[in-house]
Amino acid sequence: MGACSDARLSELRRDIEHGEFKEDAHALEALAAQCSGNAQYHALVSLAFKKKGDLAKAAKELDTAIGLDPHNPDYFFQLTQILFENGDLGGARLLLERANRDFPNEVWTYLFLASIYRQLDSLNEAEQVLAKAESRWPRKPEVHILLGNMISATGQHSRALAEYEWALRIDSKLPQAYLFYGIELDKLNRTDDALNALNKCVQLAPLMPNSHYYIGILLLKKGEPNEAVRQLETAIKIDPHYAQAYFQLGKAYRQLGDPTRGQEYMEKYGVLSEEQKSEDAQRSKRFLDSLTNH
DSSP states (O other): OEEEEEEHHHHHHHHHHHHHOOOOOOOOHGGGGGTTTTTHHHHHHHOOOOOOOHHHHHHHHHHHHHHOTOOHHHHHHHHHHHHHHTOOHHHHHHHHHHHHHHHHOOOOHHHHHHHHHTTTOOOHHHHHHHHHHHHHHOOOOOHHHHHHHHHHHHHHHHHHHHHHHHHHHHHHTHHHHHHHHHHHHHTTTTTHHHHHHHHHHHHOTTTTTHHHHHHHHHHHHHHHHHHHHHHOOOOOOOOOOHHHHHHHHHHHHTEEEEEEEHHHHHHHHHHHHHHHHHHHHHHHHHHHHHHHOO
């Protein structure tokens, strides 16, 4: 079995994905010299670097893979994920715009590009991309959900609501649709309907912390702090780093007449939110520095 054969590459991928590959990423990178013209191998090297946490090298290997095989959309998707997760929104946007042109039948290029545009506050561009996706895939609920999110950000809540309702007609068991539907109903002051939608989300996906969080917020609005605390504590149990949930818990305990405990949660919120901002900024800087210097 040759070093660059499909069978050998499949074997190495399986071992790396399962954490069983004994050689380190540098040894794998050296072996890649024998396969320098093989895009699949560079993608494999990228996976090894990603497992080791060297995302800049992982990105560069995927870029090489794309250069060797520009017709494989999976390489674009993997590289975009790395860029996006490490704060290089500009690089991710350029890559996705190319992928969207080159792979017009890949729905993820539209959804991911729209998400990038939204992050960059280019809401009109985001909505235009999703409108194209909607015309191509009118029965894909995720298109309607994301389009609803974009429309909601422009303040057109009734239009956004219609998109979520359309998504739920396509798939009535999609928890994400109920989550955003509930949030949008609350923006229209339909609190009880919003709670019904969010409770349906909990039924379908009990370990989704966001649904418990938003139920807690609505219960606080209704003047039910005890029930709100139960929901918010559930959100934190699922995700102990959910900073906003600590903030709302602080408000709930203040409503319950326990300002000391309320202050403890508010302080926890402050610490977590600052830590997360700092970590995000540092991770983005490290990644961009490494990408430039390697």
